[in-house]
Amino acid sequence: METDSVKLESSVWLGNKRHRALLSGWRFSWTELDKKNRDKNTISVPVSEVVAVMEGQVEIHPQKKTKDTDRDFTLFYVKRSNTSGGKGPLWSLGRSQFCCLSRDLRDQWVTQLRIALKTHCPSRPCRLLVFINPYGGKKKAKQIFHSSVAPLFELAGISSHVVVTERANQARDHILKKDLTGFDGVICVGGDGMFSELLHGVIGRTQQEAGVSEHDQSVMLQPCDLHIGIIPAGSTDCVCFATVGVNDPVTSALHIVIGDSQPLDVCSVHHCSTLVRYSVSLVGYGFYGDVLAESERHRWMGPLRYDYSGFLVYLCNRSYQGIVQYLPADSQITSPRDNSRCLSGCRVCSESTERLFPRSESCSSLYSRQLSQYSIESEDNWLSVEGRFRCVSLTCMSSSCPRSPKGLSPSAHLADGTGDLILVRNTNPLGFLTYLHRHTTTQDQFDLPFVEVHRVKAVRFSFLPGEEDDDEDQPNDSQNNTPGILEDPETLCNSDIESNSFGSKQHLAGNQREQGMTEKSRNKSDYLCGLCSSKRSATSVWNCDGEILPYAEISCRVHGQLVRLFARGVEEDPSSRKYNEGNRNCRGRCFSHS
Template identity: 35%
Template sequence: MEDTNDHVLIQSNVEIHNKPYILTLTRTHLSWEPTSIESGRSSTRSEPLAKQNVHVQDLREVIGVHPVKPPSKPSRGFKKIYNTKHDSHLFIELQSIGPLAFAVCMVTNTSKPRWRCKTINFLCTDTLLCQHWIDKIKEVLAIPAFNRPRRLLVFINPLAGNKKAEKIYREKVQPFFEIAEIHVDVIVTERANHARDTVQSGYDLRTVDGLVCIGGDGIFTELLNGLLTRTASETGIEQTPEHVLMSPDLRIGIIPAGSTDCIVYTTTGVADPTTSALHIIIGDSIGIDVCSVYHGDIFQRYCVSMLGYGYFGDLLKESENNRWMGKLRYDWSGLKKIFANRAYEGEISFRVSPDSKSTPTDGVRCFTGCSVCKVAGERKIQGNLQNRTDASALSTITQEDSVHSSSDEWQTIRGRFCSITCLTLSCACSLSDKGLAPNCHLGDGCSDLILVRECSRFNFFHFLLSTNKPELNQFDLDFVEVYRVKEFRFQPIGTEESDSETTGNKKSHHKKLKLQRNSMWNCDGEILENPVVNARVHHQLVRLFARGRPNLECRNQSQSCCAACEKEEM
């Protein structure tokens, strides 16, 4: 923010907890400092602000302002301001005219993952001044530079969070939206893909500033797929591997109410409904990579966390047959698949970007203000500006035009694999704080491709255990390989890619046996039955109401988001 814009908009005497203060509002901050009523002057300003007893509140972290009831009795300082000896009649009369006090609700602990709020009441000298303060603060918070949402479309999955998603919204989210004066349109989903279908074609998205989902990772992927499909349709871009997709204008907010909530955990550092609601209110914005998945040229789905074959695909398939077990079905299914210890033969080809200056094993984590994502985001913005100069040719920009692939080289690996996993984020959660890919970045335009070759049950269990233990490194295991890729293709060996019909019972039965030797893909919790896929990473394709995980080991963190910060300098 620019200091030139930090001029005083309003300043007056107020009281906080019956003590006199000078309250000052600028375009960027709200500050208050003790003053002496007797002298009528504030403390000297010859020293720097940081050395005085002054509290400075960044307006970016103010939730809202509203009138409140003043104290039942005015303080001694209040009577001196009015120069009155009788504190009853005038005070009651002023109360009846309008508000004498207002409350400012603000975010606390922004350097930590879990955010909370505090409220400070300010008592003014008259009702007109009080209302002027309220109006002025609201006016400043509404300026475009803060990029705050005013209208939201909210989807609630009533089955999420042990069927407590609606209660979570009413008790932990809605009150803050009301303080921030955000208008919401709430839709409680009634079936699978209800949110996707509504966003894709059944709602006028021009009337809202963002989308919010309350539930687990599943309802978020519904919103993501619906929004990206609609954006592609409205911009006339085909969903094929040869085309570059346009980023939607709307941001997505996630209120966690699921079992793992890895997406919100990775982008905020905690799965906490209040924290996520506050990120939405103050207008945080972060760009994240999205992986598009195809079978040949046929689009399948968009993926933002995990695209897994082998163990994770088998686990999901098994768990779908045991939904009656609730959350325990994942532990039970995982244990069964570890003992089954199946490996699948295939060929995987992938392209590593020469732009990437980071590797999956360099130990560089993605935190708030991540330099890797910031540089990549700036490069994306420059590319978008160049591409938008010729909007008519935008839909025909190919992958080779956008990512310097003339110098990229494809690598191919054949073998038997227990697991093949492509991750566009670390997949950290409360059960595994570092995640499957600890050094994966939110917005660098790459995915981490993890290959676990055929190994014993004990070794594979050791691999899974090391993803949950901070002192262990899963990439030190000799049967595990990891690559940072832009795209990849997978073809099971010995499986026909053609869908041509077979004749004769013997030939049909033989082909069925072949297909049974393959696994299926786990695409963000959805099963893709066909094992032949090709996937590609789209750089910071969507924006979330978040700012990345805070680095608890770093005291001086940047307030910008992990990607190129969308907030304008004020």
């Protein structure tokens, strides 16, 4: 095969050791030779993981230095860390400096390697739009970008336009409104909140351009071309962890540089006929909603607030009445209890591309075919469960995090067009503690009599007649005109700042407090629920990727492979099976991982 043929082979020197270097098709390798010309160690790098080839002796740390020696060239590539110590598939920048017999040979190596890069990696980004949240996490995003990420982008010849945000939702509004011609992707340097801004911006813009209404639940959303990259620098970096396997800025930057592409399912959340939010990891009612709401009252504690609030909410021992309806996915294909793991190159996800996007002659016919596929789902296919629940969770991915390496649903897939619905019915405190604790162990958290899990395409949640919470505490259309995502960004932006009706968690929570806990309602029959400072209520709130939703009655739908990340899914790493040290930053998604 042409791609496997040898492009170049010669002797090269690394330091004073002679090697045989070989470029053949997809790989570049170099083998150390002993004095008798016998092969010793070989290092082999796929061309797709070569970051750059430079003439001369080049260093980028601590700062870029080039010594243009005639016979040398320097190869930069992705190096997997052998000493990740259970920290997942950590990548670093490998650097090898080769010396050739002549300048001519050196030039041949550089030319051939660069041709191979162009041929095998046509989808690497050239121009990126980078948003840095200077206030996210430990407020080190700027420093992380400039010291660890920018040098890698520069080395790979990527030009980046950097925007340091000055307010919440600036990144989302920028993506919705500004000219993005020439950009191959948008990058956030921050946490899950920043990722969510980019997600809403990219999906919203794509639908605007395609003339699709996001508020119409039955419509098939247009898949987004613009890739999203995440440089983890927040206090919660769960999306990064679940899609890369580790929260490390250099690893993420390298995935961006080599143009990795990971499709991702996205769940849209609607209330009546209005889009409320998009989610990729957790839409959770009951326990996870209560923990988030409680944690808002303790923001001053920093990330510790999630553990503290989780503890309080657990002690409150609440359960909530409701009706959960769901549209099951095809159980012949996969199930949430089939013990599979969605890892890099997942067969289920790649095969689902065929199911989600059947081949067709043109884009428009593809689009209309998907539309008709969804609209033929009749009400008869929906199933219904009602009762009292400790929690109701829908997740489009495993939602693994450092504290719960298996995640909420260990066999969930990143891009198969389905989500996993987990129903935890009311149970005694010990039973619920067992459920929570099993997220941190190898034991099956679904193997409990009060837990059920379903692979689904859509979910609806409503109350039994007469079960709704006091109207004064439940925002509804007349009380709360929460703008939809597609509305004019200017309006959104003003409403974010002025009325706090949609946007960052802080703002929304503040708004809810203002709206829900009016003086009148506070003086009525409220009482504190044990140690929790929140009012005991017949209803909980939804935690949607770390944001509190303003409505309890919602409907959710999973959109297969709606967006693409610069990632490749979690690479298998034997050491990652050891459940390592805790991370306190899961926004109430994995409380009890002590």
